[in-house]
Amino acid sequence: MTSGTDGATGPVEGRVWRFGDDVNTDVIHPPAFYSLDPDKVRRGLFHGYDPTIARDLRPGDVFVAGRNFGCGSSRETSIRAIKLNEVGAVVAVDFARIFFRNATNNGLPCLTFARPADLELVEAGTRVVLDPVAATLTCADGTVVELVPPGEFVREIWAAGGLLNLLPTGMSAPES
Amino acid sequence: MSGRTISDIIIDAHSLDEDRSALFRRVSVDAVLGHDATTALLIDDFERRGLSIWDKSKVLLTNDHFAPPATAERADISNKFLGWARGLDMPNLMLDKGICHQLLVEHRLCQPGGLIVGADSHTIMAGAVNTCATGMGATDILFTLATGTTWLRLPPTIAVRFTGALPPESGGRDVVLELLRVLGEGGAQYRSLEFHDETSTRLPQDDRFAISNMAVEIGAKFGVFAADEVTEAHCRDRDGLGPGEPLLGTPVRPDADAGYERVIELDLTDLTARVAKPWSPGNVVPVAELEPTEITSAFLGSCASGRLADIRDAAEEVAGKRVHPNVRFVVIPASVEVFKQALRAGYVEVLTEAGAQFNHSSCGACGGIDKGVLGAADVCVSSSNRNFRGRMGHWDSRTYLASPRTVARAALRGAITPDLYREAQ
Numbered sequence: 001m002t003s004g005t006d007g008a009t010g011p012v013e014g015r016v017w018r019f020g021d022d023v024n025t026d027v028i029h030p031p032a033f034y035s036l037d038p039d040k041v042r043r044g045l046f047h048g049y050d051p052t053i054a055r056d057l058r059p060g061d062v063f064v065a066g067r068n069f070g071c072g073s074s075r076e077t078s079i080r081a082i083k084l085n086e087v088g089a090v091v092a093v094d095f096a097r098i099f100f101r102n103a104t105n106n107g108l109p110c111l112t113f114a115r116p117a118d119l120e121l122v123e124a125g126t127r128v129v130l131d132p133v134a135a136t137l138t139c140a141d142g143t144v145v146e147l148v149p150p151g152e153f154v155r156e157i158w159a160a161g162g163l164l165n166l167l168p169t170g171m172s173a174p175e176s
Numbered sequence: 177m178s179g180r181t182i183s184d185i186i187i188d189a190h191s192l193d194e195d196r197s198a199l200f201r202r203v204s205v206d207a208v209l210g211h212d213a214t215t216a217l218l219i220d221d222f223e224r225r226g227l228s229i230w231d232k233s234k235v236l237l238t239n240d241h242f243a244p245p246a247t248a249e250r251a252d253i254s255n256k257f258l259g260w261a262r263g264l265d266m267p268n269l270m271l272d273k274g275i276c277h278q279l280l281v282e283h284r285l286c287q288p289g290g291l292i293v294g295a296d297s298h299t300i301m302a303g304a305v306n307t308c309a310t311g312m313g314a315t316d317i318l319f320t321l322a323t324g325t326t327w328l329r330l331p332p333t334i335a336v337r338f339t340g341a342l343p344p345e346s347g348g349r350d351v352v353l354e355l356l357r358v359l360g361e362g363g364a365q366y367r368s369l370e371f372h373d374e375t376s377t378r379l380p381q382d383d384r385f386a387i388s389n390m391a392v393e394i395g396a397k398f399g400v401f402a403a404d405e406v407t408e409a410h411c412r413d414r415d416g417l418g419p420g421e422p423l424l425g426t427p428v429r430p431d432a433d434a435g436y437e438r439v440i441e442l443d444l445t446d447l448t449a450r451v452a453k454p455w456s457p458g459n460v461v462p463v464a465e466l467e468p469t470e471i472t473s474a475f476l477g478s479c480a481s482g483r484l485a486d487i488r489d490a491a492e493e494v495a496g497k498r499v500h501p502n503v504r505f506v507v508i509p510a511s512v513e514v515f516k517q518a519l520r521a522g523y524v525e526v527l528t529e530a531g532a533q534f535n536h537s538s539c540g541a542c543g544g545i546d547k548g549v550l551g552a553a554d555v556c557v558s559s560s561n562r563n564f565r566g567r568m569g570h571w572d573s574r575t576y577l578a579s580p581r582t583v584a585r586a587a588l589r590g591a592i593t594p595d596l597y598r599e600a601q
């Protein structure tokens with residue numbers, strides 16, 4: 001059920017990993033793990049912050065964070081590391097601009113809370129179901145948290161399985 | 177309806193869409209910037225899809241992250257990048273010439289009024305010459321290399337008016353650190369920062385580069401200076417134009433009634449040296465309020481501050497003195513061109529005599545990549561732009577961001593102390 005470059009945008013189900021504000025790309029993926037070797041990139045996820053994260057993640061798990069998630073470098077290795085660990089989606093109060101583009105371009109759903117205070121409803125370690133297209137996050141106790149619906153252009157990229165799959169037809173203007 | 181800001185005008189001028197009110201705008205770009213570390217990530221996709229480059233003359237490529245490579249793995253990545261670029265016969269492949277952002281602003285491709293994207297977040301630095309420039313990831317850049325276009329959302333603009341007179345001991349780095357203190361990390365997220373130099377002292381071009389460079393630390397998409405006589409002088413000199421000759425670019429100023437989300441005035445008259453404490457560029461205090469902090473390492477370099485004026489400031493500070501015996505002081509000129517100018521001006525000798533060591537123009541320890549990387553116990557005062565935890569090396573190392581002048585003073589003292597600017601050296 002995880003999304004990927006196959007174009008799936010169906011619901012994601014997994015456990016919540018909570019992070020704070022201003023989590024930067026050097027923390028998400030330390031420069032020492034920059035590589036073209038997928039295994040090295042995968043192992044680097046949050047390595048300095050907590051080396052057990054990459055080990056304990058399971059497919060479909062969801063990252064939930066505060067403000068400005070992904071600030072810093074444009075290196076797509078941070079996105080690759082998240083995808084190689086099969087994280088299903090990232091939900092945050094808001095995202096740094098380049099991180100959001102990179103994630104979207106690579107088919108990793110990034111969504112924001114309709115009400116930022118709802119961040120507190122989503123507890124670490126609990127199971128959630130996230131529907132990227134419907135823009136809802138359903139908590140273990142059944143509470144449904146509303147997310148900001150992705151725009152048409154973002155959904156188009158997700159549905160294509162990433163920006164590069166829009167290349168042949170990518171010259172047509174997106175709806176907005 | 178209010179008038180247009182600089183980014184509104186530049187995006188309109190590059191827009192390919194009829195509908196100018198669309199949320200996402202398809203735009204053409206004037207240039208694309210790429211370096212070894214990020215471009216290497218797109219080569220497989222480029223080849224697998226059988227793509228070609230829309231206009232090779234508009235692409236500037238350099239190896240700056242692994243230059244020269246420190247490990248066999250990085251040598252392989254570097255070779256992959258160089259092999260790809262040479263195979264395509266890229267006319268603007270600059271081998272071992274310096275940091276890509278510096279090479280871009282030294283190049284004619286970077287003109288006032290232009291729209292440039294690059295595979296690195298600090299591409300925004302070209303804003304200092306009135307260019308709307310922004311960083312993107314490898315996938316976006318691959319799309320642009322193939323099409324010459326990209327998608328942009330029209331950003332709201334925050335205008336920043338610099339007024340007063342900047343004290344001689346303060347520089348562009350202190351200005352942008354102060355702005356980070358005011359706005360916070362992410363305080364200009366998705367925004368265009370539009371800088372207006374209304375100071376009586378005028379901000380020199382190198383100070384403007386430092387300010388635009390670190391606009392991305394505030395989260396901005398663009399960090400663009402309004403074109404003025406400093407911009408024009410820089411472009412004329414760089415492009416070898418005589419007084420009567422027209423500029424190659426189109427300098428842009430905002431409409432008189434431009435609609436800003438917010439206007440900030442920063443009077444620079446009393447601006448003292450600033451420092452950003454670990455582990456955020458937004459964690460800024462005046463040097464005078466910092467608790468004394470012993471250092472083991474001093475770094476003058478990076479795309480934020482490795483230019484001639486920065487090296488001059490440091491040389492001025494250390495002339496005839498010795499770097500503290502506990503401190504390793506590494507200097508990396510932002511480009512080979514800057515290095516040659518610093519050699520001619522005698523700054524390299526002054527700094528070397530004082531005990532600093534020069535490395536080849538590249539990113540170096542800025543991204544924890546190369547010579548000068550920090551160990552667990554290291555405390556570094558750095559003129560680079562990010563002090564994120566673990567970025568310059570070990571997770572427990574600590575980096576304080578400051579101006580080149582502060583870096584040099586701290587290197588002599590062996591510490592960043594609140595009296596760094598109060599006592600005679």
Ligand code: SF4
Binds near residue numbers: 298560
């Ligand atoms: S000098 Fe530092 S910030 Fe600038 S491009 Fe290199 S690694 Fe990035």
